Amino acid sequence: MKSIIRKIIEFFLPYYLINSGKINKVINNAAEGKIILSVFFHNPSKELFESIVKWFLDHEFKFISADELYEIGIEKKTFPSKAVIFTVDDGWKENKENLVAVANKYNIPVSIFINTDPIENGNGYWVSYLKHSQQKLGTSHIVGSIKKLPDTQRKEIVSQLVTSIELPREAMTIEELRSIKNENISLGAHTLSHPFLVNCTNEDSKNEISGSKQKLENWLGTKVDTFAYPFGSFGEREIEYVKSAGYKMAFSTVANYITQENIGALYKLPRFEVIEHASLKENICRMTGVWDEALNLMKKNR
Numbered sequence: 001m002k003s004i005i006r007k008i009i010e011f012f013l014p015y016y017l018i019n020s021g022k023i024n025k026v027i028n029n030a031a032e033g034k035i036i037l038s039v040f041f042h043n044p045s046k047e048l049f050e051s052i053v054k055w056f057l058d059h060e061f062k063f064i065s066a067d068e069l070y071e072i073g074i075e076k077k078t079f080p081s082k083a084v085i086f087t088v089d090d091g092w093k094e095n096k097e098n099l100v101a102v103a104n105k106y107n108i109p110v111s112i113f114i115n116t117d118p119i120e121n122g123n124g125y126w127v128s129y130l131k132h133s134q135q136k137l138g139t140s141h142i143v144g145s146i147k148k149l150p151d152t153q154r155k156e157i158v159s160q161l162v163t164s165i166e167l168p169r170e171a172m173t174i175e176e177l178r179s180i181k182n183e184n185i186s187l188g189a190h191t192l193s194h195p196f197l198v199n200c201t202n203e204d205s206k207n208e209i210s211g212s213k214q215k216l217e218n219w220l221g222t223k224v225d226t227f228a229y230p231f232g233s234f235g236e237r238e239i240e241y242v243k244s245a246g247y248k249m250a251f252s253t254v255a256n257y258i259t260q261e262n263i264g265a266l267y268k269l270p271r272f273e274v275i276e277h278a279s280l281k282e283n284i285c286r287m288t289g290v291w292d293e294a295l296n297l298m299k300k301n302r
């Protein structure tokens, strides 16, 4: 029953939100230089990614890079009007065709944050092993329950699954990383093993954060100074480690606008997530922040 209601909401809510003028209000706030839109992807289809790029271009948004955002953050550049930043997490193999090719076609900057273990060892992402084991073997491991465990236990469970299940490579190779890097595409780090950093020991958290930077710098031969927290999991400890590892900025998954007030907090920059199985209309609502606002309002009124 709940899923039917959910489906009805998902179908009608975007139409309502788009026609209600709420999205135009957000676009006006961006035009007045009150907010920068910050959007992140994982593994979108080419169709969805290109339609999102076109939507921002049709609405005369300017795409800014992580470097430009940093310069705005340290007040070297003024807060822009109608700006959007695109970031991507993990380093999925399909990104090359579906996202990098489109970014190059439209000449727009994108930062991709790389989870280095799957790049290096050719394994799938650990969440994929979990999903696979649930569907095929009927195991009860889900991300939500793993989230509550110390990271040593997550590692044990994942290493057992990796030995019993064979999954094809899901991440790009080191060569592919080298080949996609250009004036549009910049690469940042996203830890070694994609843990919930807050569940790690001090030593492991530090190593996950600095180790992925070192690996990428060795592979690419360039400085890597941007970071994204896996699952948006971080605390004050992680901010300290990210700073001391030499990153200049880090992205969270807090769904919010970048504003003149919060941009100074360069180690917890907010981002709105694109949901890859959802429609373009729903994602327009999500990227402009009106989706969460509407759902929160509905929850409150229930």
Ligand SMILES: [Zn+2]
Binding pocket: 089, 090, 115, 190, 194, 230, 231
């Ligand atoms: Zn990730």
